[in-house]
Amino acid sequence: MGLFDMMSISASALTAERQRAEITSANLANAETTHTEEGGPYQRKEVVFSGTSISPFSTVLNRLNRFGQPPAGSVQLTEVVSDPTPPVKRYEPGNPDADKTGMVEYPAINPITEMVDLMSAVRAYQLNASAVNSAKQMIQQSIDILKTS
Amino acid sequence: MSSGPLLNLIQGYLKVATDRQQVIAANMANVDTPGYHTRDINFQAALREAMDNTTGQQLGTASVEVEGLPERPDGNDVNIDRESMLLSQTQLQYQMGVQLIKDQFSTLLTAIKE
Numbered sequence: 367m368g369l370f371d372m373m374s375i376s377a378s379a380l381t382a383e384r385q386r387a388e389i390t391s392a393n394l395a396n397a398e399t400t401h402t403e404e405g406g407p408y409q410r411k412e413v414v415f416s417g418t419s420i421s422p423f424s425t426v427l428n429r430l431n432r433f434g435q436p437p438a439g440s441v442q443l444t445e446v447v448s449d450p451t452p453p454v455k456r457y458e459p460g461n462p463d464a465d466k467t468g469m470v471e472y473p474a475i476n477p478i479t480e481m482v483d484l485m486s487a488v489r490a491y492q493l494n495a496s497a498v499n500s501a502k503q504m505i506q507q508s509i510d511i512l513k514t515s
Numbered sequence: 516m517s518s519g520p521l522l523n524l525i526q527g528y529l530k531v532a533t534d535r536q537q538v539i540a541a542n543m544a545n546v547d548t549p550g551y552h553t554r555d556i557n558f559q560a561a562l563r564e565a566m567d568n569t570t571g572q573q574l575g576t577a578s579v580e581v582e583g584l585p586e587r588p589d590g591n592d593v594n595i596d597r598e599s600m601l602l603s604q605t606q607l608q609y610q611m612g613v614q615l616i617k618d619q620f621s622t623l624l625t626a627i628k629e
Contacts, residue, residue, distance in 0.1 A: 368530070368533035368534055368537050371537055372540040375537065375540045376540050376544060378544060379545070382544075415545075415547050417545045417551050439537065439538070439540070439544065439545070439554075440541070440544055441544045486547070489595075490547055493598075496602070497539075497543050500603075500606050503606065511616055511617055
């Protein structure tokens with residue numbers, strides 16, 4: 367069913383973009399976190415998106431064996447990776463996390479980068495939400511054929 | 516039934532519109548996927564194919580990569596404006612097809628009732 371496939375493609379993008387917004391919010395929230403369970407300051411996280419193949423072959427294959435598999439063309443968040451940028455050091459001798467020289471390691475997070483990333487995720491979310499609406503309207507219209515006369 | 520071929524034509528038209536809408540949705544979904552290239556369906560060629568294929572066995576219409584779109588540094592060339600415009604356009608085309616089918620049926624119904 368083309369229209370329902372279209373909805374699940376857009377839904378996969380909604381999920382991926384929401385997860386991206388969550389990771390970005392976590393980065394913003396932990397911009398000043400100097401102490402984590404793993405030790406050391408918080409490490410900035412980044413998401414990796416990857417699309418499923420939409421070659422004609424995989425499209426047909428998907429139709430034959432479609433249970434539990436996302437339709438061709440959908441997107442997935444495959445990995446959350448840590449940003450290897452070294453932490454920023456600030457001189458705060460009174461801080462309990464300070465080393466012997468009085469330096470405290472802070473995560474290398476630039477709020478502007480995160481805000482731009484967040485805005486981009488929200489825009490992409492809106493775009494795909496409008497695609498879901500469009501699919502909904504088309505399904506509704508095809509149901510309306512039955513209501514003729 | 517005289518309205519048969521026309522109904523078949525409109526049905527093929529709706530099928531192609533649905534396929535194209537799905538490709539556009541996939542483009543929109545991959546707006547942030549690095550290296551993704553915009554895909555599209557040639558509407559007229561696909562409609563002709565749907566018309567010639569009278570067996571009723573329809574596989575998905577093949578989509579092709581669109582040439583000549585400017586690429587971003589991450590290798591992705593999805594243009595949001597182009598996709599939004601095509602989404603609305605295809606939706607209207609679909610609406611037109613639905614309206615035509617409804618008209619066909621109401622004509623038939625009139626003939627029955629008169």
